[in-house]
Amino acid sequence: xxxxxFIFKPDQMDDEFHRLNQLIDxxxxxxxxxxxxxxxxxxxxxxxxxxxxxxxLDALKEFSRNxxxxxxxxQYSRWYDGYHIVxxxxxxxxxxxxxxxxxxxxxxxx
Numbered sequence: 001x002x003x004x005x006f007i008f009k010p011d012q013m014d015d016e017f018h019r020l021n022q023l024i025d026x027x028x029x030x031x032x033x034x035x036x037x038x039x040x041x042x043x044x045x046x047x048x049x050x051x052x053x054x055x056x057l058d059a060l061k062e063f064s065r066n067x068x069x070x071x072x073x074x075q076y077s078r079w080y081d082g083y084h085i086v087x088x089x090x091x092x093x094x095x096x097x098x099x100x101x102x103x104x105x106x107x108x109x110x
Contacts, residue, residue, distance in 0.1 A: 001035070001090040001103060002057050006050045009081040017079045023068040028052060031066075033059025036102035053090070053102045060087070 028034050035053035042048075054060040063069065076083060093103035 001093075002054045002060050003086075003088050003090055004052045004054065004060055005086040005088070006052070006083065007047060007086070008050075008083040009047055011079055011081045013079050016075075020068055020072045020075075024066070024072060027066040027068055028063055031059060031063045034063065038102075 028037070033055035035055060037050060037052045040049045040051070052060075052063075054063070090103055093101065095101070
């Protein structure tokens with residue numbers, strides 16, 4: 001399993017941003033191997049982190065070739081003051097099952 005963390009400083013998010021964001025969300029949800037996403041923000045709200053979870057690196061690569069995603073990448077400077085992406089392999093995920101999550105709970109290895 002893989003995660004793709006999109007860490008960014010938002011700026012002016014206009015109607016075109018929201019239109020593309022919805023199309024990208026729809027594209028992710030329709031990509032085989034997409035597990036889900038969660039969003040976090042810094043304490044001051046100045047930096048956001050959208051984390052997308054994928055069953056495989058191939059699924060993530062498939063999504064990255066989506067035309068709406070590619071269009072948004074070309075225009076990112078309109079909406080962000082900067083960004084950073086981290087692709088990571090998820091080795092383990094566990095907890096007490098009180099918080100639902102996209103990753104499998106691996107209690108045997110915790």
